Structures are given as structure tokens and as C-alpha cells.
Amino acid sequence: MAAPALGAGSSDAPAAAATAAATATAAATASATAAATATTPSTAMPKHEFSVDMTCEGCSNAVSRVLNKLGGVEFDIDLPNKKVCISSDHSVDILLETLEKTGKAVSYLGPK
Numbered sequence: 001m002a003a004p005a006l007g008a009g010s011s012d013a014p015a016a017a018a019t020a021a022a023t024a025t026a027a028a029t030a031s032a033t034a035a036a037t038a039t040t041p042s043t044a045m046p047k048h049e050f051s052v053d054m055t056c057e058g059c060s061n062a063v064s065r066v067l068n069k070l071g072g073v074e075f076d077i078d079l080p081n082k083k084v085c086i087s088s089d090h091s092v093d094i095l096l097e098t099l100e101k102t103g104k105a106v107s108y109l110g111p112k
């Protein structure tokens with residue numbers, strides 16, 4: 001025996017339409033969340049810490065100058081501890097070469 005068909009005037013029709021709309025909204029929200037999550041890691045640049053033999057503000061200005069000229073970097077200079085923390089997609093070798101242009105002794109301390 002077949003189940004009775006629900007007519008357009010049935011009280012279940014609006015509920016079914018609301019459920020379908022809620023499902024579509026949830027799917028769209030999940031898709032947007034997944035897209036945002038997927039793009040977040042690509043925008044985060046790796047951080048690297050270097051020791052640079054800086055003794056004065058002129059030294060730290062030289063570091064700022066060469067890093068700004070390189071471009072594509074964000075950095076913090078800790079003059080008292082003689083450290084430079086750089087966020088960049090450039091390789092460690094490129095960053096070392098760039099910092100060495102200051103004429104100061106430079107060494108890579110590792111990822112931060």
C-alpha cells in the first residue's frame with residue numbers, strides 16, 4: 001500500500017521548505033568558512049630570528065634599510081639583544097644575504 005501523497009495545502013509543506021532553506025544556508029556558511037580557513041594559512045608568513053651584531057641606532061637603521069629595500073617582509077628589531085625577527089616568504093638564504101649587506105656579522109638563530 002502506497003503512502004498518501006501530501007498536498008500543497010498540507011501543514012508539512014512549509015516545514016519542508018524551511019528545512020530545505022536552512023540546509024542550503026548551513027551549506028553556504030560551511031563553504032564560506034572552509035574557504036576562509038583555506039586562505040588563512042597562505043597569508044601567514046614564516047617567522048625567522050637572526051642575530052645581527054648591532055651596536056647603535058645607525059646599525060638598526062641599516063638593517064631596516066636593507067630589509068625595506070628587499071620588500072615582502074615584516075620585521076622587528078631588538079637592538080639591546082642584537083636580534084631581528086623577520087616574517088617573510090623569502091628563503092633564509094635570501095634573508096641572510098640581505099642582512100649581510102649591512103656589513104654586520106649575521107647568524108640564523110632559527111624559526112620563531
